[in-house]
Amino acid sequence: MTDLITDADLVRLFPGQPLTHDSAAHYRGRLERRLLINRCTDCGTWQQPPFPICPKCWSTAVVPTEVAGTGTIHLVVFLYQGPPAPGVDYSTPYPVATIELDEQPGLRFTSTVIGAPNDDIVIGKRVTLDWIDRAGTPLPVFRLTEGAAS
Amino acid sequence: MSTISSHNPMKNAVAFAGAATTGFVAKNSGRSQASLAAQACTDVIKACGLTAADIDGICGMVPSPPEMQTMLGIPRVTWFDNPVMPVVNAVAVATAAVFSGLCQTVLVYHTPYRLPWNTASSLQDPFRGIGMPAGSGPGPESIFGGVGYTAWASRYIHEYNVPREHFGLVAINDRSNAARNPGAAKRTPLTMEDYLSARMIRWPLCMLDMDLPVDGADAFIITTAERARDLALPPVLVNAVTLGMVEKNQEDQTPSLRNHGQQVVVDALRAKSDFWTDGTDIYFPYDGFTPITLNWFENTGWCGPGEGGQFVEANWNAEQQRILIDGRIPVNPHGGALSEGGSQASGHIREAVHQLQGLAGERQVAGARTALITAGGYFFNAQGLTLVSD
Incomplete structure (x- = not known):
C-alpha cells in the first residue's frame, strides 16, 4: 500500500519533518501506524535519528525495523x-x-x-x-x- | 583511548588586541545587522590604532565575510570564515588562523539580533519576517533547539530534586551585575518573587530562565601576541581554546547530564590551560538557559553533580545580590545572556577582554589577570576559552 506513496507525497503529508532518503521509510511506516527505527542487521544495534550506516560496526545493512512501542x-x-x-x-x-x-x-x-x-x-x-x-x-x-x- | 592532551603550541602566541560593542537593546533597534556590525567593527579597528588595510582576515556570520569586506572597504584578505555559534568557535578558528600564518590580523564579529521566531514583537518589523515561511516547522512534538534545554532542566530537577529557586539565583546574579553595565538591555533589580511569578514558557523554565533577545554587535581584533604588543591597547593572550562534543549529540539522544559536550570541554581546556578554577579572577559560565550555568559550575569542578544551586547559595553575597565565589570571583559581571542580552557568548568574551585590559568601567575587577570562559550548552555547542593578561 505505502509502496504507492511517492517521495513527493511524503513531503506533502509530513510538512516540516526532516525527510531524506534515509528517513523516508520511517515516515512510510507512520502511514501504516508502524513505528520504524533503524537497526543494523549485522550487529543488532538500534539508532536514532536514522542514518545510513551503523555507528557501531559501520555496516550499511541498516533496516527500518518495527519497535514494540x-x-x-x-x-x-x-x-x-x-x-x-x-x-x-x-x-x-x-x-x-x-x-x-x-x-x-x-x-x-x-x-x-x-x-x-x-x-x-x-x-x-x-x-x-x-x-x-x-x-x-x-x-x-x-x-x-x-x-x-x- | 582519549585523544585529549595538554598539547597546545599556540598557547599565549595569539592575542586579542581589542574588543568593542554597540551595547544591546531588548527591542527592535530599527537598524540592520550590517549597521550594528559596522559600528562595532569600525570602533574596534580604530581603538586598536589600525586601519582597514591592516585587516587580512575576516571571521563572522552576519553580515557574511564577503559583505563585511565590501562594506568596510578592506582591500585584501587571505583568510575568511563563517563559523557557527557560539562565538568561541570564531575565536578558536581565528586564533588558529593567525597562529598558522593563514593571516595575521583578524576582524571577528557577532551580531545578536531579534529574529522573527524569538519574540512576537520581532515580527512587527516587516524586514525581519522576510523569508520565514509560516507554519513550516515540524510541529510541537520535538525537543530540538531551545526546547532541549528545557527538557534536560526537567531531568535535572528529577535527578537532583532541586527547587526552581536554584535556577532563579542565576537570573538574579545576572541582573544585579547588569545594573553596573550601561550597555546591558535589562538593568532593573530582580527579586526571587519576580522570578517565581514570571510567565511560564515551557515548564520547568519561565521567561526569566531564557536569554534575552536583543539587537547589538560585538567586534574583536585577534592577531599575534607580538603584533598586539605594538598596538594601542593592552594585549589579552589566548591561553587555551577548545570545543567539545560527544557521539550522541542530538538533544533527545544525549547520554546524560554528566556525559555531554561540557565534560569534553572541561577535560581539554583544563589540560591545555595554565590555570583552572583556583587561578581564575573571573568566571564566565554560559547562561542562555539558567540550568546550563548550574551544569557548568558542576562540570567545571566548582562543586559536585546537582550541587550547582547549593554552590551558588554558599557563595551568594546578599548585600550585592550576586555570586562572589570565595567572596572574590564574580560570575558574568557584565550581566550575561539573561540581562545584558543573548549574545551567543560574544558578550562574555568581550567582557573578559575588557576586564583583563582594565577597561570594564565601574564593574572592573581590581587586578584581574585571568578569565575562565565556559560557553555554550550540552549538545553540539559546548566551548571553552582561557584568557590571560600579558
Whole structure:
C-alpha cells in the first residue's frame, strides 16, 4: 500500500519533518501506524535519528525495523506556548516527552503523551505507543501504561 | 583511548588586541545587522590604532565575510570564515588562523539580533519576517533547539530534586551585575518573587530562565601576541581554546547530564590551560538557559553533580545580590545572556577582554589577570576559552 506513496507525497503529508532518503521509510511506516527505527542487521544495534550506516560496526545493512512501542519517560516539557498545530491547545500546557524505548538503553523517541492529566506525566513513568491523527496523517504518541509501577 | 592532551603550541602566541560593542537593546533597534556590525567593527579597528588595510582576515556570520569586506572597504584578505555559534568557535578558528600564518590580523564579529521566531514583537518589523515561511516547522512534538534545554532542566530537577529557586539565583546574579553595565538591555533589580511569578514558557523554565533577545554587535581584533604588543591597547593572550562534543549529540539522544559536550570541554581546556578554577579572577559560565550555568559550575569542578544551586547559595553575597565565589570571583559581571542580552557568548568574551585590559568601567575587577570562559550548552555547542593578561 505505502509502496504507492511517492517521495513527493511524503513531503506533502509530513510538512516540516526532516525527510531524506534515509528517513523516508520511517515516515512510510507512520502511514501504516508502524513505528520504524533503524537497526543494523549485522550487529543488532538500534539508532536514532536514522542514518545510513551503523555507528557501531559501520555496516550499511541498516533496516527500518518495527519497535514494540514500550518505554519509559526520560524527559518531559510542558509547552505554555508553541507552534500552531491542529488539535493542540496550549491553554492546557502541552506535554512533549522523550521516551527511552525498551529495545536498547539510550534509544529515544520524542513525541507527546495523551490521555492523562499533566500531573501524572512524570519522568520514570512507563508508556505504550498509540496513534492519533494529525492533519490527516498518523502521529505516533504515547499513553501511560495502565497498572505499571513507575 | 582519549585523544585529549595538554598539547597546545599556540598557547599565549595569539592575542586579542581589542574588543568593542554597540551595547544591546531588548527591542527592535530599527537598524540592520550590517549597521550594528559596522559600528562595532569600525570602533574596534580604530581603538586598536589600525586601519582597514591592516585587516587580512575576516571571521563572522552576519553580515557574511564577503559583505563585511565590501562594506568596510578592506582591500585584501587571505583568510575568511563563517563559523557557527557560539562565538568561541570564531575565536578558536581565528586564533588558529593567525597562529598558522593563514593571516595575521583578524576582524571577528557577532551580531545578536531579534529574529522573527524569538519574540512576537520581532515580527512587527516587516524586514525581519522576510523569508520565514509560516507554519513550516515540524510541529510541537520535538525537543530540538531551545526546547532541549528545557527538557534536560526537567531531568535535572528529577535527578537532583532541586527547587526552581536554584535556577532563579542565576537570573538574579545576572541582573544585579547588569545594573553596573550601561550597555546591558535589562538593568532593573530582580527579586526571587519576580522570578517565581514570571510567565511560564515551557515548564520547568519561565521567561526569566531564557536569554534575552536583543539587537547589538560585538567586534574583536585577534592577531599575534607580538603584533598586539605594538598596538594601542593592552594585549589579552589566548591561553587555551577548545570545543567539545560527544557521539550522541542530538538533544533527545544525549547520554546524560554528566556525559555531554561540557565534560569534553572541561577535560581539554583544563589540560591545555595554565590555570583552572583556583587561578581564575573571573568566571564566565554560559547562561542562555539558567540550568546550563548550574551544569557548568558542576562540570567545571566548582562543586559536585546537582550541587550547582547549593554552590551558588554558599557563595551568594546578599548585600550585592550576586555570586562572589570565595567572596572574590564574580560570575558574568557584565550581566550575561539573561540581562545584558543573548549574545551567543560574544558578550562574555568581550567582557573578559575588557576586564583583563582594565577597561570594564565601574564593574572592573581590581587586578584581574585571568578569565575562565565556559560557553555554550550540552549538545553540539559546548566551548571553552582561557584568557590571560600579558
